[in-house]
Amino acid sequence: QVPVVAVVTAAGGVRSMTALFGSLLALQELGVLDCVSYISGLSATTWTMSKLYEDANWSQKNLSGPIDDIRKQVIKSKLHCFSLDHMKYYENKLCERKQEGHKVSFTDLWGLFIDCMLHHQESTHKLSDQQLAVNQGQNPLPIYLSLNVKDDFSTLDFKEWVEFTPYEVGLLKYGAFVRSEDFGSEFFMGRRMKKIPESHICFLEGTWSNIFSQSFMDAVYLSGHSEHFWHRWTRDTEHDIENYPALPQKPHEQTTCLSIPKGYLSKTLREMMTGRPVVSTYHNFLKGLQLHNKYLENESFCMWKDTVLDSSPNQLNEMSDYLKLIDTAFFINTSCPPVLRPERKVDVILHLNYSGGSQTLPLDLFSEYCLEHGIPFPSTELSQEDREHLKECYVFEDSLEAPILAYFPLVCDTFQKYKAPNVERSPAEMEQGRVDVSNCAAPYGTGLLTYTEENFNKLLNLCSYNILNNKHSILQALRTAVERKK
Template structure:
């Protein structure tokens, strides 16, 4: 079982209020129709109060429409209630034109206040929408909410429906297909119930005053409706509906409150399992440091530094080189000093294989390296053999029967596994806890990026997701679930539908998912990344001032013909045709009214949507996960939160087109996010001829980690087979590696290496670690001393 959650969410009491919104009139909207004035209507969307979008009537052929319609919403003051108002021009022949939209923060209203707002796109322009708001407290029992200061889980109710009696005419056919039921805003949506089948259940937020709608087969008859608030709690009730048939429709209904306990952790910082591991790992690290640094005394627990290996992506090249580097650390006795190993894309393949053995770092890595070498040098044509294709089809069908949504990513996962292994590996991420049970190995952290499946590129919306044997989750939101539940379905923090834990190959395919990219992401790979980062930095500069004002107006892209063409073109650039479909475990959760000011959230805000809670990830049904390389090809981000308190990072970079490019992007990201990190400023000489190891530190920032950067370069390796041993004439070719960006046998598109190329890459990776033993030891000494300085008590003032 998963370890108990740490930092449990705090219960808070929220009082209800009634928000009245009277849409009055609009002025000066130009017509989008050629022959007549606009046919305007207004849509209202307040997702914290209802799942339905409300709308006014349509006023035809009028440039100054008057609606004078009032809409009421029951809201909770503890939430970030942002009302969206959109004005449309109805079109009979095409999609209705959006004239403009406005966001209004209801939190700016005081109880008892009435406010008239005139929203304009331009103070000098003619367009104006007049709306009157009124807020009144409701004398209702307070609602119990659970929150971590960013996300909020609200009370849920459930409804069980069982059909007791029904006529064939009611069911629509003699074989009894059932009657369609729906509860708007529920997790289940629409379901069918029949006499012979069992009951069906609905789960819905209690505060929405949900109602059961019964859609009868007779189209002439209005749907039947039962408000759930009219049902006695926790008591079954039989309800009979009048019918012209001899057998009336009779249903048994039971409404009850869902227990408040969550199936996920809402909290920031390491979970209980990771904290327990850290306590055990510090003992291992302290013992190794005493031996390596020849310390006279044992290190106290608070003086044991946290050392991390940061492995970047790069396909089979990254997988192979990481194994060589880890074997170098093991050869020098340094592997026991490492607390974390983070991986992205191809480096996660090596990590996942190693952690199948609970004691891998205590054993000679020659065995895993030999198996990896055999895999990368064998032919890959067999992955498309007929028997393999039947195997893929059979497993995908079984996953669909279990309830997993079908998507192309699952096929890529199986193909990727076939490329890396001879047979399927029936291992899971949660089983890797065995490799951490005694603190015997570093803790692995696997990285992915969550994006939007359309309308935005990865630089406009990208959120870091981390996978460990203990948890999977979003550090940004402070929301985590055990890996056993990843892929299962959640609603409002509760587990709705549990599915079997996926084999780890289905996670490896996510961590290296190149197929969820859109055209704009692909441009990043074929051009200078700096231009994309310039755009991201500009968006961040404006985001700092983007705390939701009481109103925010947006001019629609469809206002002009050029705008429409640009919108279509952007849709083509940003649509992800092969996106995965992982159920979103944040679904239904809402935002605390002060979420944007919460330091745990604002320190990690990454996107242009962070100030727009209605458009963030909890509103999505599925996650869109892909390789982090489409933003920055690094696994560094999980090491930067202050709770992990990392002192020394061994940065393993496998790029062929720039020894410092990805690390420089990490440094720029941290600078824009105000995250402590040393400045990455290689000298012109280092850029021209990078060395095997580069040290970056910031003595003025003791909270910033020291970084030892190991780019994939062949410097002295061409002359030395092992440190201090020169190559003989017969060995000279063993040190010659083609690491050029073009034409290299190690390019990420190369799926098969020759035995000679595989041996060279493994030898180079091991050599570059062993040849820099003193630099690593010096980094460890500095990390220990920095810990001592940080823990040393300050002298009392005289």
């Protein structure tokens, strides 16, 4: 009868990294952190997770230590990361990585910069090292999320969820995984052909938070504008020429279509609109595998299929030499997908939103995504009044098949008046309650890598307070989940 609880996050640069520390600190204080089975992250929240999981017993200890350490890193200048000594260090590491057999890209340099930015000295931790932090069940299982994409296709047209855990890395759609220590090695037909050393986790952090991977079409989608106008340029034209099939069709059979590739001008425009400045490239462990001829009837495949190529098996990922990985936030800013895998049986989701701009857009986009794909997820309708004046927490629980969702937008509401639940601020403390999280530019803009100590503490305290002040909502969600399981 113990409910399975998952914490999921949203991206937002150093803002999201800092905010997650505050939220976890509050969950620990409430005694809820010890009940959490999964923590999933994307983009910069993976920096927080990677930092914490360097300690095999982090959730059993006071988090003030890691927070003090990360505070020192955030408030200091990042100019030292561009010193001549560091540049030589980056060059040596990239050359070493290339010699090992990895495909080197700019995201590897970005990963080294992140490592320099967040650590006093070089970190040699690897993803598989985090097994020591979960092998006794002492911490939640960390799940890191990325997207696999294809050249010349927008993220909306082709994307595949890729999850990383200390034990395995795999694509949800195919149900295919390899051991985390083997990710990056060369495979063919399911056999490892060449062992390549496991990447240090800083290189994976560069992949998970690749801010350089946004295409023009991604920007159109995230801005809320219709992408249908651009599809006439970014998709080939197809005509169904089998209106009256002579034989009865089976569910896995496809109708015969005439595909007309675009001309030179359209092809050039397509490359411009779907091109990504930088992607992370890894050897494809699916290479050489063949899909069963009834793959479209597979429940797991159908749950996660959402690309224009899903009905063309010879164009799916088992034919590619490489995986092309990007930041998930450029599609939907949430790390929810992996915790919705049916086998994980998650009962309660604590969704911590740290995105800039609209606090409801990630929730709206993912709710729509789940509805289109038949993934059990509660209805997340909000009134216009709520959208204009967001509260600190919303609980959605309309379906017994879907998990209970507690959604925490990044807002500064009652924190302006209270420094702790039911503890009002004195006139001298009112300034500490003014936290401007609604401004996309400053002081917590996604592109900012350095905060003042005051702004760091304000954001940390705000996110901690928003959890503590909604203790009743969290506990009620857990009680409801227990009642459901009886």
